[in-house]
Amino acid sequence: MATIPSDYVNYKSTPIFTPENIPKMFLHRHNTRVGVYGKICVLQGQLKFYGFRDRRGEVEQEIIINAGDIAISPPQYWHKVEFLTEETQFQVRFYAQNNSQIVRENLNERSSEL
Numbered sequence: 001m002a003t004i005p006s007d008y009v010n011y012k013s014t015p016i017f018t019p020e021n022i023p024k025m026f027l028h029r030h031n032t033r034v035g036v037y038g039k040i041c042v043l044q045g046q047l048k049f050y051g052f053r054d055r056r057g058e059v060e061q062e063i064i065i066n067a068g069d070i071a072i073s074p075p076q077y078w079h080k081v082e083f084l085t086e087e088t089q090f091q092v093r094f095y096a097q098n099n100s101q102i103v104r105e106n107l108n109e110r111s112s113e114l
Contacts, residue, residue, distance in 0.1 A: 038073040045088030
C-alpha cells in the first residue's frame, strides 16, 4: 500500500459517506488527480478497496478496510470501493504537495468562504 510523502498536506476532505449518500462514482472505477493522494478513512463498518492496473485492467489488489483503518490511493491510480456492511461510514482526505497549485487553489476557496 502506498504512503503519502511527508511534504504533502491535507487540502480537502469529503463529507462522511454512507450507503445512502455515496456518490455513485466512488462505486465505479475512477482515479485521483495528478499529484493527489486519497486517504480513505473508515469510521464505522467495513469497506473493500479495489485497485486496478489501469483504466480497463484487471484487479491488482483488494483490501478490506475495517473501522479505524485507512487505505491510500496514489495519484492517478484507478480504483473503486464497495460497502461490506450497511453501517459503513467513511471519508476521503485528499493530500497534495505543500505549496502546490491545487493546495493554493483550495486554500483560496476556503478563505473566501470565511
